[in-house]
Amino acid sequence: MQTVAKLIDTTLCIGCKACELACQEWNDQEFTLGVFQGTYQTMPDLAHNFWNLIKFNERETAGGMSWLMTKYQCMHCADPGCLRACPAPGAIVQLRNGIVDFNHDHCIGCGYCITGCPFDVPRLSPATKKVYKCSLCSDRTAVGLSPACIKTCPTNCLTFGARDELLRKAESRAEQLRADGHAQAGVYNPQGVGGTNVLYVLKDATEPEAHGLPKDPTIPLSVALWKGPLKWLGTLTLVGGILGTFFHYVRFGPRTYEGQEK
């Protein structure tokens, strides 16, 4: 099974937000009202029912005005902090194609994954008390369709496919940009989480923060330890009803789900 990925060429994104709507529509999320905070951004942040956010970052640079529009969502890390942190077996799974997916039947709403995520992506729903995030449209990709955001993107700034191929494509686009005078152009594929299945082409890869992307994301120390001997401490704080979980963990440790290819 090939690892899949999404490539976001930020130099082609026009901030049209079509992907925001497509994401909500496909995932049956009810529309709400946007929150005005003095920018063009729809919401201040991701939400349990809003998994795909275009961040608008405006600033003056030496070369003139810069208004960066960057798609933000789950990065589908190779080494997912959320999965490491999750105490509920089967609640977070990593499919063989690399997609990190949540299985809400198993989610216990502890919110540990939120702490574990170096990109601050998962969100707890106050209504269902479960945690939600982008699934890279695992239900679409399972039947050979591309994720909803990719299907809708008008500029082809988003592409979906085999990770190796997209990584090559990203590198060659970065090279083109460098040849075009953008000396710092590069690919965002942070190694602190083992690389991500969401790849970005940035005009200036030395400054991902300008796009609202963390510079050197790593799994928080507490979560890294959580994987080690301290894990049982935290687990003990959970209510009795999930003791089964605890025992499961003690026996098998956190695991990567190798289950069905849907």
Add this chain to the structure above:
Amino acid sequence: MTNGWTDVANADVVLVMGGNPAENHPVGFRFVMQARLQRKAKLVCVDPRFSRTAAVSDCYVPIRSGTDIAFLGGLIHYALSTGKFQREYVRQHTNASFLIREGFGFEDGHFSGWDEAKDNYHRDTWQYEVDGQGYAKIDPTLEHPRSVFQLMKKHYARYTPEKVSEICGCTVDEFRKAAEMVTIAAAEDKSGTVLYALGWTQHSHAVQLIHAAAMFQLLMGNIGMPGGGVNAQRGHANIQGSTDMGAWNMLPGYLKIPRAHWATLDDYLKANTPGKLRPDSLNYWGNTPKFMVSLLKAYYGERATRANGFGYEWLPKAGEADNHGWGFFFDRMYAGKMDGLISFGMNPVANGPNTAKMIAALSRLKWLIVAENFETETAAFWKAKPLAGQYYPAAADPAAIPTEVFLLPASCFAEKDGAFVNSSRWLQWKEAALDPPGDALRDQEIIARLFLKIRELYEKEGGKGAASLLNMSWNYATPGLPSLREVAREVNGRDLTTGKQLNGFGELKDDGSTSCGNWIYSGSWTEAGNQMARRGQEDPTGLGLYPEWSWSWPANRRILYNRASVDREGKPWDASRAPVRWDGARWVGDTIDFKSDAAPGDFSAFIMLPEGVAKFFTPDLVEGPFPEHYEPAESPVENPLHPRVSFNPLGKVFTSDRDALGTSKDYPYVGITYRLTEHFHYWTKHTAGSSQLQSNFFVEVPDELAREKKIKSGDRVRVTSARGKVEGPALVTKRIRPLTVNGKTVYQVGLPIHWGFAGRVSGPLINNLTPSVYDPNSGTPEYKGFLVNLEKA
């Protein structure tokens, strides 16, 4: 568009000005991105504010709203003074070599022939010098002092980079950088495209502005070339179709509307059929009689005969100088001179300028019919006071408004079949996706049933102008619900002798043996079937023309004026991407804009023009043969070129008691209106998704001005003009840079348009602020570049 969206991918440089395609045409913008990836195209964006298009551009230049002609004049001057233009193209394919009569000139803001007393021009010096046969004299060397080329050089000599900077407010360096980038297209093997939209058409000098763009593109040798052209990005799904079909003060196919002083068909044809101005001109509009007679046959069928002028006399006629454009009829309505209005797919309260006047005008009607998907501001105009009284202090109480309003639920686009005509002139047939909900009817049913009922009343009771209705042919299987397939076939036209569908307008006759509802659409539904429904993806030229995808008017031609992509002898300017080729017997490639079997040298390249060549100089536009920079009706400065004639001498300014213009003393800032990608006009505030993406009206305030006024993002601000006000939160930004104009700092205040008092999300109508000022050639309002004040609310 002269070219088309897919063709933009062929460009080497893209000039976006008066438009914001990344934001308002995101799907079309993919072709800009393709040009960039495949041809390393440069994107130049000239706009009052740093837009989403600017954000992905290679070169951004800020200018003051309403100064685009100064900028383009600067580009023309730059090209001419540096020699960066395609001389052979200009010599062969334009009227640069034509001689103009003695006495033509320009002085102090006026062209020759200005009549102060009449407030108008005598255009007799704006004409070609002709020989004994009536043909224009030319000087192929372009050296004659009265040649168009020399006159143009002289006219634009004033538009130096320094002058451009002084008027527009950008720096000289910014202008130069952009000029260098866009003039790479002067090379024979390079093309540049110009993309524009309402940022050009909504000025009191809009048509001249687009004329200036065409001049620049002719200098670059870009007209007729793949990746070239002057390309209007149309905003509504079918606005191109409505223009083509004559919904705007025209008959279908851009035929002039009949006027009272052309009493007979012969009068009309004589006045509107041009004669050749050069011996080698093909002069295709010489076929006007065929187009007009076939149209009359479509209107009146068998009742149209040669003896009755094919029914021409039944057509309603406008007075000699009447203007039935938008602003004019609302002004008449406000003056109480109209009884009723039928409004389809249009929301004049929201989209007309000076909203308070629109509301007052509708309040003086006896009846108003609105056919719509939603209760729009127009349908709800009588509730303006209770719903938005803070903005309309003079609006009447609902009980005091006599207008009887009928809101007819109409189907939306997805509930009808028919064709949409896109910016690329493609007629794309679509099927209905679902039935109209509830009592909603398809528009054609509403129109047909109104027509049949009104005709019945005229039959019974008689009345003024009844002949036009009583003689109208109405041969549809279900008269109360004509199928759009039947209508489309009728529009294409048929041979009345054989009953067969026509293959194209080349088969039209002026003897009454053919009928055709719109000559430019002839060929869209032939005996071979509905050409608009085609979805073939072959691309034989490799230029992305896709000749089998839908059908493009005219004659399925994808690039207008493509004959100009090759020289007089037929040699392509750029052999690597010639859209057409003469194979010795006929033209192959894109449908040639020429006689398909005429050898290259038989005629000159621009067959639609009596000159046979494209025009730098034109006597057809009312305010002058060359575009000249005039200030908007409300401007923060006097025109730096000629302060005494600051405003377009023929710009139309209405002067009812509701129409006021302000000065920079009271209203020191320039208001700029625009659309946001999240919304479509005033409609999507009725839908949940778009309402979420931009829920709130806001005012974009330049950072420096905000500091001066101690305004922070989120603070409530009030923007006022001489017409009205709007209120909302401020969005403080550095994206609208203060400009130095004529030595003075000018701030521009950003006003997105999408809100109103009807819909899921509400906010003030931006047109509370805009003036009733119109372009004299097109009748389009000056929505851009008016004066406002700004304060903390």
